[in-house]
Amino acid sequence: MSDRFGKEDFKLGFGLMRLPKRADGSNDTEKVAEMVDRFIEAGGTYFDTAFVYDDGDSERVTKEALIDRHPRDSFTLCTKLNAGIPGLTEQTAKQQFHTSLERTGAGYFDYYLLHALSRNNVRYYEDFGIWDFVKEQKAKGLIRYYGFSFHGDPQLLDELLTEHDDVDFIQLQINYADWDNPGVASKECYEIARRHSVSMTIMEPLKGGALADPNDNIKRLFKEAAPELSAASWGIRYAASLEGVIAVLSGMSSIEQMEDNLSYMRNFKPLSESEYKVIAAVQKELEKDNSIQCTACKYCVSGCPMDIAIPGIFAVKNKETGNWDGGRGAYQIATEGRGKASDCIECGQCEDACPQHLPIISLLKDCANLE
């Protein structure tokens, strides 16, 4: 692994996608600032945001909680350009870079990614000349390391790494639940990245938080193996144990989650052979799970012409226990003032945007029974 990325012994990255909220639903900048301070004090340096996170509010919070309050050389910042948003032109896609610089006030980006590449959007990055544009910014010193985050199939990853063999790093979705999941193909993508000798950052090590709170059978397996460790620790350490990984991004939303993450990532120890056996037992248990595998990333939401709260509806569906009144109440809260599952006009925009490749249209039909 390259040593040019700095700290080899502190692989926890601070993901700024799922920020703590105030009672009114807005992002709680003060709480983020408190977490930022704790993270840096503990030795953390890597912060990860994106132009699209929270419609730009993540970058604003990053400025106020991190950039305005800490010396610029005491941390590294990653953000991302998303050319796949419906309706963009070459100019508006490129403008994202300048807007991100303005919003964050960072001066330059340590890491910059073409965001969420897949077969559904890769043509926009080509057609708009984004690869060359990003390299121009790097030549100007406005980007230190560039690459792409990836949600496509292994063959596409191989093609991209062959064609763009000068990328400094890539970001992959890797967790033990998706290791052999054909829709995500964590294992195959990881192996291709290793064949191309490219360094990686890891996103979704806890699958949008789902692996931090697994079902009771899985919790029991973890507790029997190590009563003192959280379920989250297994997912984060699983990703961090892989060779070639420079940072595992954890979307920490509270000081408690951060303290938990820090407790096993400050003096990180890779999983042992016996711990891998526990993971294998958990993976077997997960085969029985038929819940909707939505990570609540919200990439599907902004392009929906019916303004359907897709991840919120799926969360309610996953919690449905046959208690129809309870399920209906939660559904009404999740969809208040928004489109309902039955309002879907099957335009397909959401399915093109979904990094988990979920069959959203048919899943919404299943959810309509909650109305």
Ligand code: SF4
């Ligand atoms: S297919 Fe349905 S849910 Fe998806 S974007 Fe179109 S209207 Fe919205």
Ligand code: SF4
């Ligand atoms: S349905 Fe897909 S795109 Fe939408 S929030 Fe869930 S995982 Fe993200």
